[in-house]
Amino acid sequence: MHPELLLMFAFVVNFCKIEKVPCTVTSIHRTAEQDRRLGAKSKTHQEYRAFDMSLNGWAGDKIIKLRRAVENEFKHVGAISATSRSSRPIVIHDIGHGMHAHFQIRPNL
Secondary structure (H helix, E strand, O other), X not given: OOHHHHHHHHHHHHHHHHHOOOOEEEEOOOOHHHHHHHOOOXXXXXXXXXEEEEOOOOOHHHHHHHHHHHHHHHOOOEEEOXXXXXXXXXXXXXXXXXXXXXXXXXXXX
16 A cells, blocks of 8 residues: 555544544455456556545534545545546545445555
8 A cells, every 4th residue: 555545544544533433444455357347437446546435324524524634634645536637535425335435546656
């Protein structure tokens, strides 16, 4: 795992501890085949530049607080969105397995 992603991971774990919310990591590394089956939009997991965390059981205000905290702290290293061309260190969505956060850094840091 990239050192910047480790810093982000530690930040998120600490956030969960302080906010008293579950911290369940659901994915770190995936193969190309796993990404294909999941319909992944990037290779961030294959390249050890991302991790996912379940947000099941989180209140909406805690999710918003997490998003804002991660964006404020890690915007300078967030992966660049292919659609908006802006830094996105965190993406919150449900791809059919419940709400989760996808944390990502850009390549070549």
